[in-house]
Amino acid sequence: MNNSELDYWFDPSSRTLEELRLLQNKAIGNLSLEDGFGKIDRIAGVDCAYYDDKIICSMPVLDYKSLELIEKKHIVQKVPLPYIPTYLNFREGKAIASVFTELKNKPDIIVFDSCGINHPIKAGMATYFGAVMDIPTIGVSKKILCGESETPNEVGESQKLMFKGEQVGWLLKSNKRSNPIIIAPGHKVSVESSLEIVKHCLKGYKLPEPTRLAHMYAAEAKIEIPEHKNRK
């Protein structure tokens, strides 16, 4: 995907919210909830940190079987849009696409720190990115954007997340002392597989390794940017 195509899908500047909503609908036209992957060798996680008007996006790639780090990359850009619920894909999308492009070891699937199809029009960050790039993605968030669910209480227990009469994901009690995490398919991953893949990536922490490491690396990269070091 070249730069103009990248801007077409991810640049919110000089566009109205109505136009951005149309882009989300257009991207979702390509959505698939069937497992569209073969053997998973590598899995990546992605997360963003913020400082002033800068967005720091980190993307580690791990070996799926051992969950060991293979490669990590991060990028710093100017935040293109304030946080507007249901439009997160246009706030973080460009930065994420940029880091993804720079990876030498492309992952077979990516885990996002955001929503997937558990979004008002199924255009959560994970789904939008996956549909635009046509790669398998999963969304893992800490708070519910939309939908209802029972609360899982035992570690390892999961409950269906329902929205408008359909299952759009899960709530999973991943850790004894943490609130449940919300899991949902992004693109090319079924509802069932999204849960199994995330479970495979759990190492006793609240978040699955891909996302947990992405969060750590983004925080590390953040304190290294000049704006942060020159603070007075």
Add this chain to the structure above:
DNA sequence: GCGACAG
């Protein structure tokens, strides 16, 4: 109209 609302 009112309240909710990923990061």
Add this chain to the structure above:
DNA sequence: ATCTTGTCGC
């Protein structure tokens, strides 16, 4: 997300 130390509990 971000601003931030100590502190309760296993």
